[in-house]
Amino acid sequence: MNCAEAEILLHALLDDELDAGHSRDVEAHVASCPGCTEKLEAFRAMRAAMASANLKEAAPASLRARIEASLPVPSARIIPLSKFSRPSRRSFFGGFAVGSVASAALAATLALAVFRTDLDRSVADDVVSAHIRSLQAGHLMDVVTSDQHTVKPWFDGKVDVAPPVVDLTAQGFTLLGGRLDYIDGEPVASVIYQRRKHVINLFVAQRLGAEHATVTTRTIQGYNVRHWTAQGLDFWAVSDLDGEELGEFVQKISAALHPPGSS
């Protein structure tokens, strides 16, 4: 590799966009070239300075209000079928749920419309909503630790499953912690990972939807969703990470759960 090639690729190295092979090549060139070493260090320092300067602009409250006002208002809570059998459901939009007789009647007719969508799809929507909710300030984690041996016992007695918690830091997915959440009225465990600034919620529960021997892939509201079943548990991985990288995450989790030769 020469300096001209390295010049472009060292940015990809800084941005964590290179595969292992190319990273090695660039690093090997940089190690042997003082000019490129200097550039890499300067650009690294520049990125760090930009990151710590917190350059994101907060939108003015007046703009937020203006946009909110221009969007249609969800006037009735959409109540999924499970609501009727499981009144314990905790809801983000709970405030809208208890309303007038008219809205209750509307909700009843709306619920009929839900018959047309498959249950699995509504669970997937719920999972995505739970993910979005978790991203709001202060909602992400109940237990904050990168230690898998702290996260796992924390769930004891809170949910009726013992979610597998694996440390994938070496593979580029940092364990952030755990959270108790509710999907379809049932308490579920969420194990939270992060790649770069992308949060991944891995929801683990006893079978929520239909059995899926293989991984199913969905994009809902722009969030990538992977769903699979293993060891009698339902796994839902949700993130704004791109599909390929989330696929990689699922692979690593599955591999960690089934080490070669273990079954």
Place this chain on the structure above:
Amino acid sequence: MTGDAYDEHDKARRFRDAAMPHLDDLYTLARYLMRNAADAEDAVQECYLRALRHFDSYRGPAMKPWLLTILRNVCNAEFARRGRHEIPTDLAEEGATAEVPMWQESHATPEAALLRQQNGDTIRRLVAALPAPFREAIVLREINDLSYHEIAEVAGVPVGTVMSRLARARSMLRAAWNGAEGATA
């Protein structure tokens, strides 16, 4: 009627949940593209209205790059309407950044090897002074935190172009950075 009502309410809720968390990201890109607060606000509001209209047919990519793509189109349409490509910025008004020959590589002197310290306002000004395609690439990468693939989608260029723009943008930024007023070694 029942189905329509269901769809409309459900859609409004899903759109809010999905789109509103990205408001600051959108506003930030709009500030750097439109270069002043009032135009940026108008562009962001128009972006949300368009996004809602197209939300039914939305199947990906991730919500943030999708919204940023719409925002970028809104900004470009506004530039086209005004019949020019650049408008004065309120981010780079003070200082003489524009005169700094940013397209020249800094020569590697021992002093230039160190990156000088700059405060947030200076950094904003330096980024705002970059030519449009480079400014856009650096904002999408460093502030909006998009991957190369996502930047390519938003800017409508191949990933290779994203890579070369980022390399160029950072070289320009580094040269201007070390030459900027108020720098301390």
